[in-house]
Amino acid sequence: MNKRSDETKGAAQREADSPLIQLQGLGKRYGGAAAQAWALQELNLELMKGEMTAIIGTSGSGKTTLLNILGGLDRGYEGGLIMGGRELKSLSDQELSMWRNQEVGFVFQHFHLLDHLSALDNVLLPACLTKGRARAALSGVEQRARELLAQVGLQDKIDVKPPQLSGGQKQRVAIARALLFKPSLLLCDEPTGSLDSHTGEEIIKLFQGLHAEGYTVLMITHEERVSEAAQRVIRLEDGRLVSDQSQVQRSEKHEELAL
Numbered sequence: 001m002n003k004r005s006d007e008t009k010g011a012a013q014r015e016a017d018s019p020l021i022q023l024q025g026l027g028k029r030y031g032g033a034a035a036q037a038w039a040l041q042e043l044n045l046e047l048m049k050g051e052m053t054a055i056i057g058t059s060g061s062g063k064t065t066l067l068n069i070l071g072g073l074d075r076g077y078e079g080g081l082i083m084g085g086r087e088l089k090s091l092s093d094q095e096l097s098m099w100r101n102q103e104v105g106f107v108f109q110h111f112h113l114l115d116h117l118s119a120l121d122n123v124l125l126p127a128c129l130t131k132g133r134a135r136a137a138l139s140g141v142e143q144r145a146r147e148l149l150a151q152v153g154l155q156d157k158i159d160v161k162p163p164q165l166s167g168g169q170k171q172r173v174a175i176a177r178a179l180l181f182k183p184s185l186l187l188c189d190e191p192t193g194s195l196d197s198h199t200g201e202e203i204i205k206l207f208q209g210l211h212a213e214g215y216t217v218l219m220i221t222h223e224e225r226v227s228e229a230a231q232r233v234i235r236l237e238d239g240r241l242v243s244d245q246s247q248v249q250r251s252e253k254h255e256e257l258a259l
């Protein structure tokens, strides 16, 4: 291999190894600086490209607050959030909304679909919000939406509206919508929380397949079987990070307990 291709490989490797997002002493107080209670406090964390991470913690521990900040929905935080080498707060409103539209896919517990639109039109919604330069990315977008619906197993439901779909099918439409622009980050808040356990397992398998394709997935969950599917598990308690374990560390711990 010549020197130039070595250098190129080095750059690609460095990019793959660099964190997608870095949190530096991140804190959040609802009600501004005067508020006493911290929803998040002193979070230091790096999320790497291609990781599948679960965030767990009891109700009120700060999970949704963290997800909203990571997705650029809430910039009222203290400390630093660096993504792609830039502090999120330094982006203009337009840059931020373009980044969110193109780079972040959201999946919610209650799907957040529009009932009067077909499955296809729901998947195409992010394209309707695209402005300016990003419109160049829109050619072929309908074809991609159809392919995504086929990928999530809904090729025969393209023209069906959400009220005629099951919970699992609705969540599949929401996942297809989240994938429309091949986001750098998939953020999911209790994606199986409204589903029965069998349907929930199918949705988790779908996320595992996306992770295997290279997507970076971060999901909040209350369910142990969902967090077991993740490579990394981060636990929050009262707004603080109290543990951060990779799958290898977790299986070593299980082995220790079994001895």
Ligand SMILES: Nc1ncnc2c1ncn2[C@@H]1O[C@H](COP(=O)(O)OP(=O)(O)OP(=O)(O)O)[C@@H](O)[C@H]1O
Residues within 6 Å of the ligand: 030, 031, 039, 057, 058, 059, 060, 061, 062, 063, 064, 065, 066
């Ligand atoms: N809009 C808000 N205004 C004021 N306080 C809030 C607001 N949203 C959340 N909080 C508070 O911030 C803390 C963290 O809330 P958050 O919604 O992030 O918890 P959570 O871990 O997602 O809980 P759950 O598992 O119940 O969804 C809680 O004490 C909550 O009461």
Ligand SMILES: [Mg+2]
Residues within 6 Å of the ligand: 063, 064, 065
């Ligand atoms: Mg929550």
